Amino acid sequence: MIAVTGAAGFIGSNLALRLAAAGHDLILVDHPLTPAKAANLADLARFRVLDHEQFLTLLERDRPQLSGVFHLGACSRTTETDWAYLDRNNVRYTRTVWEWCTANRCPLVYASSAATYGDGTRGFDDRTPAAELLPLNLYGKSKNDFDAWVQDELRAGRPTPPGWAGMKFFNVYGPREDHKGGMASVVWHAYRQVKDTGEVRLFRSTVAGVADGEQRRDFVFVGDCIDHMLWLWAHPAASGIYNSGTGHARTFLDLTRAVFAALGREPAVRFVDMPAALAAQYQSYTRADVSKLRAAGYDAPPTALEAGVAATVEWLRRPA
Incomplete structure (x- = not known):
């Protein structure tokens, strides 16, 4: 069984449909599940749907045997100005998911963002430490703060999920x-x-x-982002933070x-x-620098614009 948060969203629903087509049983998580977003779940009605708090309760109470968590749920509004909300929803919630996956030996793929790179003066290299990046908005800061926390965990030698990837999505369509x-x-x-x-x-x-x-901009087709995530999930030795773009x-x-x-x-x-x-x-x-993903072994060409x-x-x- 696989859990997908943000499952009624843009990237999440495309991922859930791909996983369902491959025969996986799913837990679909989203909040708020508006009528417009619910339309993305029309072909996934056979699966269990939870809101984000119900999902955390399920993890702690039932400790389900999951073969992966794809954590794509977040506030993605680049114009959001309520930092307390972004910190609670994008940073601390993701820490809770990371810690559960670590304790329960469950692979994790989570959504970061190319917004972490700010104006690009420091480049678009996914090897750049998060502490050196200056996002232009609070949404980008929330994503970068979590990446920085992960990097602090690694430096401290603390345990991680058995396979994990942070995805810096570029301009997905x-x-x-x-x-x-x-x-x-x-x-x-x-x-x-x-x-x-x-x-x-x-x-x-x-x-x-x-x-x-x-x-x-690096305009990347959503199907390519799904390919990146599924490849990294299947290759836990490649754990790390990666750009998800075309390189063009x-x-x-x-x-x-x-x-x-x-x-x-x-x-x-x-x-x-x-x-x-x-x-x-x-x-x-x-423009995503995709050389790290290529060096890890991913070799599929990007979809032409x-x-x-x-x-x-x-x-x-x-x-x-």
Whole structure:
């Protein structure tokens, strides 16, 4: 049996469906389970669903025999300003899961984030100690604080889960993110904008020397992130913190053109000013260094942006 937290979320639901298709029995954990998120569990109704507090109670009371915990549940709003909430939900809750997995010899894969890298001036190398990184927002700080705690545990020689991986997800896109609203991927927003207005709105650049639409991100298809997690779960000797990206930086214009191509339309882009509050924490460039994952033995090629966008648009166009 495998537990997936954040199971009704974007990455979590795609992972749960992959695990279910492989024949695994699942415990699905999510909170709050809104109607929009619950739609992601429609094909997983045969499995037990718990909220996050019920899950901790189950772990402590029943000590289930789990072959893995994929802990993807968290507050993922990059605009969240309540640090006490983020510390409780993203840091301390994850410590509790880590400690249970350690005590019960259960492999653990948990979600970190590329937001830990801040503005990128310190690079995007997953070998960089968390203490040297400066996230731009409190969400990124919460993820980095937990990574730092893990690294402190390792330095102190304290026990760990028998196999573990922290995943620094880059700019993930793909099916099943309708519930995310403003936090959904650029692919999702671009698709909606084309359908509603015939054009895509992109932010003007706020960085000298970077043209409008030429901001670059490591856009990674959600299926690749699932592949990364499952490979690391199956290879406990590779335990560590890893980037989950493609290793390539593509422009927002590249992504937008891919959306129009998938819809069979000519590109129509309008540039708009970036809100001042967002500009202070905006990453104009990200690119995962994936050499550590490659050195560990993972050798599958990443999904090309155009192929991933086409698959996502096909899913978005499915009949309701």
